[in-house]
Amino acid sequence: MSAPLLEVKDLCMRFGGLLAVDHVAFDVKPQEVFAIIGPNGAGKTTVFNCISGFYQPSSGQIALQGQAIAGYTSHQVARQGVVRTFQNVRLFKGMTVLENLLVAQHHQSQAPLLAGLFNTARYRRSEAEKIDQAMHWLDVMGLREFVNREAGNLAYGHQRRLEIARCMITKPRLLMLDEPAAGLNPQEKKDLQALIDQLRRQYGVTVLLIEHDMGLVMGVSERILVMEYGKPIAMGTPDAIRNDERVIKAYLGEA
Numbered sequence: 001m002s003a004p005l006l007e008v009k010d011l012c013m014r015f016g017g018l019l020a021v022d023h024v025a026f027d028v029k030p031q032e033v034f035a036i037i038g039p040n041g042a043g044k045t046t047v048f049n050c051i052s053g054f055y056q057p058s059s060g061q062i063a064l065q066g067q068a069i070a071g072y073t074s075h076q077v078a079r080q081g082v083v084r085t086f087q088n089v090r091l092f093k094g095m096t097v098l099e100n101l102l103v104a105q106h107h108q109s110q111a112p113l114l115a116g117l118f119n120t121a122r123y124r125r126s127e128a129e130k131i132d133q134a135m136h137w138l139d140v141m142g143l144r145e146f147v148n149r150e151a152g153n154l155a156y157g158h159q160r161r162l163e164i165a166r167c168m169i170t171k172p173r174l175l176m177l178d179e180p181a182a183g184l185n186p187q188e189k190k191d192l193q194a195l196i197d198q199l200r201r202q203y204g205v206t207v208l209l210i211e212h213d214m215g216l217v218m219g220v221s222e223r224i225l226v227m228e229y230g231k232p233i234a235m236g237t238p239d240a241i242r243n244d245e246r247v248i249k250a251y252l253g254e255a
């Protein structure tokens, strides 16, 4: 069995009197698609915010390939190859689609600053490579025809795909998707499922997913963690989760 890419142990996050994340533990294996589900307010996004450095956890451990990252800032976490999307799409809406993908590669620049100032051959090569990468990801996402469109003018489903492209162009180890199917129509949801599969198989990325759309979760995930009121209540394969009594009760309520 391969060592986990991500390990979360005993994670707690307290907001005043509310224990929003209450001793959550799970691990994600390389190239796995792992989903966190649960009713509204269960603490799923708070777990995401702790892993991605937006919150400093109250206690617990988070490790990426054995390296402790709990307490890192969001920039430090991103530099470790952990990238995420948000429930509400966050793009540079006044920039073009291409510019959004160029900005995302900013930190990967191989050429030093002065090379840019003097427009050296090395700098031009590096810029050309970034454009090639951007075009590659626009092809994967089916967005090439919108390359010069302002990101804010794209259809909502296309904005969501551009956000995923912006993550993938940084060659992440862990891609975290927060409700990627929200606001998508049935065909777009099907396409999203195929895309997540493709990203894992073809690009070897590991995916951590929060999602309310059960069709997508059950279709794409290898394992699922269920949370309720901050606590983990079940973990297992889609089939096991579908038939778990605590999970059914959490979703349907007591009869």
Ligand SMILES: Nc1ncnc2c1ncn2[C@@H]1O[C@H](COP(=O)(O)OP(=O)(O)OP(=O)(O)O)[C@@H](O)[C@H]1O
Residues within 6 Å of the ligand: 015, 018, 020, 038, 039, 040, 041, 042, 043, 044, 045, 046, 047
């Ligand atoms: N910054 C914060 N300050 C205070 N309380 C917070 C904060 N962030 C989240 N909470 C609370 O923590 C609990 C868990 O919220 P969280 O957003 O993690 O749930 P969720 O499972 O992602 O819900 P949803 O599916 O609706 O997005 C909620 O009661 C929420 O109000």
